[in-house]
Amino acid sequence: MRLRTRIKFCGMTRAGDVALAAELGVDMIGLVFAHGSSRRLDVGSARRLRTTVAPLLSVVALFRNNSAEEVREVIRQVRPTLLQFHGEEADGFCAGFDMPYLKAIPMGGLSPDAAAQACRQFPGASGFLFDSHSAGGSGGSGQTFDWSRLPVEIDRPYLLAGGIGPGNVSAAIRAAHPWGVDVSSGIEAVPGIKDAEKMRRFAEEVWRCPASICR
Numbered sequence: 001m002r003l004r005t006r007i008k009f010c011g012m013t014r015a016g017d018v019a020l021a022a023e024l025g026v027d028m029i030g031l032v033f034a035h036g037s038s039r040r041l042d043v044g045s046a047r048r049l050r051t052t053v054a055p056l057l058s059v060v061a062l063f064r065n066n067s068a069e070e071v072r073e074v075i076r077q078v079r080p081t082l083l084q085f086h087g088e089e090a091d092g093f094c095a096g097f098d099m100p101y102l103k104a105i106p107m108g109g110l111s112p113d114a115a116a117q118a119c120r121q122f123p124g125a126s127g128f129l130f131d132s133h134s135a136g137g138s139g140g141s142g143q144t145f146d147w148s149r150l151p152v153e154i155d156r157p158y159l160l161a162g163g164i165g166p167g168n169v170s171a172a173i174r175a176a177h178p179w180g181v182d183v184s185s186g187i188e189a190v191p192g193i194k195d196a197e198k199m200r201r202f203a204e205e206v207w208r209c210p211a212s213i214c215r
Contacts, residue, residue, distance in 0.1 A: 005173050005206055006180030008060065008159060009187065009199065011039035015052040017194040022054035024203040027180065029057060033074055034064035034086060038191035039184070046078045060084050060102070071097060084129065095124035102159070104129045107145045116151035125156065129182060132162025144168070147175040166201035173209045181206060 009021045010030030021029055031046050032039040041049065046061075053059055061080035063071055065087035074080065075097060083101040085094050094101045103125045105118050119128055132145040144163030157179035164172050165186025172181060185191070187198040 005178065005209060006159075007203060007206055008180055008182040009184075009194070010060070010062065010161075010182055011037075011184040011188070011192055012049070012194070013039060013041060013045075013192040014194070015049060017196075017199070018049060018052055018057075019054070020194075020196055020199055022057050024199060025207075026203065027058060028060050028082070029053070030060045030062050030084065030182070030184070031078065031080070032062045033066060033070065034062060035066070037064075043073055043077050046074070050078050058082060062086060063089075065089065068093070068096070075099065082126070086131075091122045091124050094122065100126040102127050102129050104131050104161075107132055107149060107162070110149065112149050112151050115149065116153070119151060119154065119156075127157040127159070127179065128154065129159045129161055130176075130178075131182075144172075147172060150176055166198055166205050169202060169205045170209050173206070 006027040008028040008030060009026050011032050012018055012029045018029055031041055031049065034040060050059060058081040060082045061074050061078060062084045063086065083094070083097060083099050084104065085101060086104040094103060103122045105115055105128050107115060107130050110118065130150060159180040159182045160172055160176050160178040161182035163186070164181055164183050169181055183202055187194050187202050189195045
């Protein structure tokens with residue numbers, strides 16, 4: 001039985017939001033490099049933001065069908081802790097950077113068996129992120145999916161994403177028992193600009209969740 005559920009605040013763009021995440025005891029922050037995302041950072045901005053990150057706060061670099069050269073440049077300049085892939089990348093590509101990675105599984109329309117099969121295609125993944133978008137789409141939509149459609153047996157840590165916010169994160173944890181929860185639009189004023197009160201409420205709701213339901 002785990003003692004708590006981990007928290008990832010994704011789509012961070014401002015040093016003040018990063019500082020507050022650290023104060024709230026958040027485990028991970030996500031920096032987005034996916035083309036077309038309203039939360040996308042260029043490498044220079046991400047490098048400067050990285051210098052403000054408190055020790056022990058993990059930095060996750062998020063990609064969606066970026067080139068290998070782009071990924072390597074982010075690794076070189078930003079020094080992320082972990083990579084996260086949201087596109088049609090194959091396991092060989094994701095594992096080719098000698099860094100641990102999470103693979104997002106698009107749950108839009110997937111059955112539990114199909115989701116399990118999708119996970120098996122990524123033996124090199126350190127964990128998974130189950131999001132509400134459909135294949136070919138992007139995360140950060142603010143939409144949930146039916147949490148009962150998660151695979152019954154998942155052999156690695158996984159995060160739950162998609163439409164989670166202060167008002168439903170406790171229900172999400174109770175329904176899906178995730179290793180962690182990932183939030184972006186649920187704690188924002190506008191895309192990329194976080195709302196301090198929503199950030200606080202989200203963290204408080206996770207900490208309030210009884211340890212006995214986090215298995």
